[in-house]
Amino acid sequence: MRIRHYMVLWAITVAGSAAADARFDTSEQRPLNHFSLAYAQVQIDDLAERDLRRMIYYADRATTTLQTMVEGADTRSIYEQDKANKRFRESIVRLADAGARSGLSMDQVADYYTQIVFDKFGQSFMQQVGALAGGLDFRTLFRNVATIPDPDTNAQDEGASFLEALSAASQTLELDTAYAENGQLVEINPAAQNGSDRPTAFPNANAIELNIIDRIEVVDGQWQLTVRAGDSLSTIASAIYGNALAYTTIYGANTQVINNPNVIDVGTLLVLPKP
Amino acid sequence: MPHLKSLFSAIFTLILLGSPGFAQDVWITPDTPFVELELNDQFLVIERNPDNDAVIPAAFAKTSRACPPFCIQPLKVADGVETYGELELLDFLENVAQAGNGLLIDARTPNFFKAGTIPGSINLPFTLLSADESNPFLEPILTQLGGVKQADGSWDFANATTLALFCNGPWCGQSPRAIRNLLSVGYPADKLKYYHGGMQNWLMLGLSVVVPES
Numbered sequence: 001m002r003i004r005h006y007m008v009l010w011a012i013t014v015a016g017s018a019a020a021d022a023r024f025d026t027s028e029q030r031p032l033n034h035f036s037l038a039y040a041q042v043q044i045d046d047l048a049e050r051d052l053r054r055m056i057y058y059a060d061r062a063t064t065t066l067q068t069m070v071e072g073a074d075t076r077s078i079y080e081q082d083k084a085n086k087r088f089r090e091s092i093v094r095l096a097d098a099g100a101r102s103g104l105s106m107d108q109v110a111d112y113y114t115q116i117v118f119d120k121f122g123q124s125f126m127q128q129v130g131a132l133a134g135g136l137d138f139r140t141l142f143r144n145v146a147t148i149p150d151p152d153t154n155a156q157d158e159g160a161s162f163l164e165a166l167s168a169a170s171q172t173l174e175l176d177t178a179y180a181e182n183g184q185l186v187e188i189n190p191a192a193q194n195g196s197d198r199p200t201a202f203p204n205a206n207a208i209e210l211n212i213i214d215r216i217e218v219v220d221g222q223w224q225l226t227v228r229a230g231d232s233l234s235t236i237a238s239a240i241y242g243n244a245l246a247y248t249t250i251y252g253a254n255t256q257v258i259n260n261p262n263v264i265d266v267g268t269l270l271v272l273p274k275p
Numbered sequence: 276m277p278h279l280k281s282l283f284s285a286i287f288t289l290i291l292l293g294s295p296g297f298a299q300d301v302w303i304t305p306d307t308p309f310v311e312l313e314l315n316d317q318f319l320v321i322e323r324n325p326d327n328d329a330v331i332p333a334a335f336a337k338t339s340r341a342c343p344p345f346c347i348q349p350l351k352v353a354d355g356v357e358t359y360g361e362l363e364l365l366d367f368l369e370n371v372a373q374a375g376n377g378l379l380i381d382a383r384t385p386n387f388f389k390a391g392t393i394p395g396s397i398n399l400p401f402t403l404l405s406a407d408e409s410n411p412f413l414e415p416i417l418t419q420l421g422g423v424k425q426a427d428g429s430w431d432f433a434n435a436t437t438l439a440l441f442c443n444g445p446w447c448g449q450s451p452r453a454i455r456n457l458l459s460v461g462y463p464a465d466k467l468k469y470y471h472g473g474m475q476n477w478l479m480l481g482l483s484v485v486v487p488e489s
Contacts, residue, residue, distance in 0.1 A: 053318035054311070083326060090325065 051102035058095040059116050065091040066117065078252040078273060085248075089145055096146035110142035199223060199272075202242045209239035216240070216272065223272040227264050241275050249273055301325045301481065303365070310365050312373055312395055319394040321365060324481030334390070335444070335475045345446045350471055352451045355464025359439060361480060364470050367439050368395050377437035378420075382450040383474075387443065391484040393477060398487070401442070401453035406460050417460065430461045439468040444475030 047055065065088040073081060092113075099109030118126050130138070201213045212235065217224050225236065233247035241249065251261040253273050258264055301323045302308045309322035330336075350358050359367065364379070371377035372395060381388050381396040388398040403412040414424065421435035438457075442449035454467050478484065 050313055050318070053313070057318045057320065087325065 047102055051098075054098045055095075055102055055104075055112070058091065058098040059113060062088070062091040062095045062113060063116055063120055067121075078249055082246075082248050082252065092142065092145045096142070106143055106146065107139050109146075110139040113142060114138045197221065199240050199274075201239070205239060208235055212236055212239040223274060225270045225272055227266055227268040227270060229266050231264065233258075233261050233264060236270070236272065240272055301327070303482075304362065307365075310369060312368055314368070314373060314395040317395075319483075319485070321368070321394050321483045323483075326481075329481055331475075331479050335478045340446065342446065344448065346448065347446050348448060348451050348471065352454050352469045352471075353458055353464060353467075356454055356458075356467045356469055357465075359468050359470045360472065361470075361477065361482065363468075364393075364439060364441075367437075367468060371437055372439075377439065380438050380440045380450075380453070381442070382440045382453040383442045383447075384449075387474075389487060391474075391486050393441065393474070394483055394485045396441075399453070401449040401456070404453045404456045406456045413460070417462075420462075422462070432461060432463050432466065435462065435466055437466045437468065438462075439470055441470035441473045441477075444473040445471055446475075447473050 069084040069088045096106060096109055197218050199213050199216050201210050215225060233250050234244035237246040237250055238244040250272060251258055254270050257268050303323060309320055312319040368379060372379055379396040380399045381392045382401045384400045385398055403416060423431040425431055440450040440453055454469055457467060
């Protein structure tokens with residue numbers, strides 16, 4: 001535990017200096033050139049024109065999202081940063097997919113992208129990313145980001161689960177305003193506007209989520225929860241944000257006390273960012 | 276030092292910890308996350324803004340431009356002219372335009388077009404389609420679209436390309452007017468499609484917009 005704690009602090013320090021040092025030249029966008037492909041040991045002639053255009057499109061996007069993710073990190077809320085991270089990850093997934101469709105291996109796409117990032121942001125940036133990743137090589141790094149555990153689970157099914165999701169979403173749809181007869185917006189839920197101190201359960205909350213809501217303590221205006229057996233970050237996120245995937249928000253605010261978001265220790269005191 | 280923490284979470288959690296369910300979660304339909312197109316030697320992607328908090332851009336947030344001239348348009352612009360929603364328009368781009376059998380026409384004046392348009396569209400301002408005989412542009416445009424002018428001055432549109440037209444929104448009369456002008460010179464109604472929603476509905480759904488290169 002102590003070693004992990006040290007590593008976390010160290011990584012935060014490195015990340016901080018990365019933010020301070022990284023210089024991004026937005027005025028000069030270097031063209032994605034032959035050299036980049038040569039680095040990936042692919043002859044430019046090997047790719048059909050259409051494949052090449054697609055690769056360039058997605059590589060360009062993956063570079064932009066990387067820049068966005070890192071550049072604004074010091075001014076964003078955790079919630080917004082989470083979105084930027086997600087955009088970056090999606091763009092890498094799409095780039096890897098474009099590579100696969102062009103007959104490139106994952107390593108070739110990784111090399112290609114690494115070269116583009118190197119061309120654009122320079123060596124010190126690459127070193128900082130490398131350090132942040134705990135010394136993982138870029139091919140492994142790319143593979144980790146690009147790999148979605150089970151693509152099938154992401155497919156949206158217009159069956160019962162879709163209707164359930166739709167029904168849940170409409171129940172949690174809270175309007176703070178309504179139209180008065182003159183077409184002006186009026187507040188209908190002043191409590192929501194003022195931000196009531198205690199968390200409120202979503203209308204479709206289950207027993208576990210209601211229990212979590214009940215146990216949240218307000219200390220100096222901050223929401224805190226002591227972990228009990230059976231708790232998970234995703235159920236807590238589901239209880240307070242109505243979205244299990246928002247567990248990353250809680251994790252982001254508690255990196256000092258959580259080693260692995262999949263395993264939280266009983267007795268840990270979590271700080272829960274308000275929605 | 277919250278920002279350090281957030282940057283840390285940005286890179287560290289993202290890269291080292293595989294998190295489930297990170298695919299794009301604002302799809303076009305349950306079967307279509309996004310649409311890729313190869314049009315005019317360009318690679319294009321049409322998708323929806325993945326940001327769940329996104330709102331319609333301010334330029335298209337106005338509800339009440341003066342009517343006339345900005346009046347609500349009927350869903351059916353003319354007999355035989357099919358009206359498209361977004362999915363029909365995407366289908367047109369994928370299966371008709373991409374195969375070289377149709378064009379997506381942005382019928383707005385160039386200043387609007389330059390500010391942003393639907394990917395893959397071509398700007399053909401409604402003003403240039405005026406059926407007025409004094410309009411010097413009509414003949415070359417119709418010829419470009421595949422029309423053949425006959426000796427008697429009428430047009431043969433047997434090989435004319437199919438057009439899908441749109442403008443700024445359901446309150447925009449530019450594309451309906453362009454369609455009526457084309458019909459008046461004999462352009463076949465079944466080769467004309469009307470995207471009623473226009474830019475405003477397109478943006479309301481968070482769909483991709485491109486700024487044309489000058």
